[in-house]
Amino acid sequence: MQRIATTVRLNRSVLQFDDAANARLEQYLAESASLLEGDPDPQEILADLEQAVADQCTRRLRPDQTVVTLTELAPALEEIGSVQAPGNSTTSPSPPPREAPSRSLQQVSQGAVISGVCLGLARYFQLDVTLLRVISVLLLLGTGGAMILVYLGLMLLMPYAPLQPGGASIRWLPAKNRRFMEFLRAKLGVDRPGKITA
């Protein structure tokens, strides 16, 4: 049997994850990043959480085991818990999450196939997402692939919609893309609109 493992750098630790654990990890980190939207210093908290995940998983590995699986990751994430924003005494409590489809153009990770661009456009223009995906594929073929550049541009620029608890799950690829784009944006200094600065 051959088990493919991904090497992941978590803050100051480097660990190997199998595919299922890796997907779960990506999802947890994407959710955490989304829950920290509006926090003035999300990078530090995410780094701390990554380190917590690494420490918890390392502690759970058997001595002869090198690859983290869901057997270790699931209880580790359970113990760490999802991100809870601290109550802030100096400002008014944050408004409840918006229920209605937002009128701003955002990528929607939950239920996305690649990154949530089509889903976000569909929501914004109130169109059927399948129709939009079909049009995108036709454009991709019609333009000889140049459409990819448009998609990549939108992926980089469109902000992410806040995750809805209990909403559709995030597939592996959108979670991966989201994490990479957030990394790229931080590097390029592309600021997310709507971000609250202290």
Next chain:
Amino acid sequence: MAAESKLAPIRKGLLEFLVLKIVGAKSVYVPDILRQLAGTEFATQEGTLYPLLSKLRREDLVHYEWQESGAGPPRKYYQLTDAGRVQLAALDEYWNLINRTIANFGH
């Protein structure tokens, strides 16, 4: 239980006070704090504690320094700043005051 929905916000509000107390007693890293709170009404998780510590650090009430650990990567040890000590003393005093006030009613 109906009372639980009223107790939860009280605990949430007091967690910050308690964390200041724990950090004020001695330089600690996050697993120490979790261990001290575990088994009390204030048992909490890293997902809650890290955002809270980040907020306290931004308010300049705590600061941390890196310390090497025997095994694994270096750890963040948290301590109170001078402003943190002042605020902890004020919170402590206020807590005693409202405790006395509450005890004086209802006789």
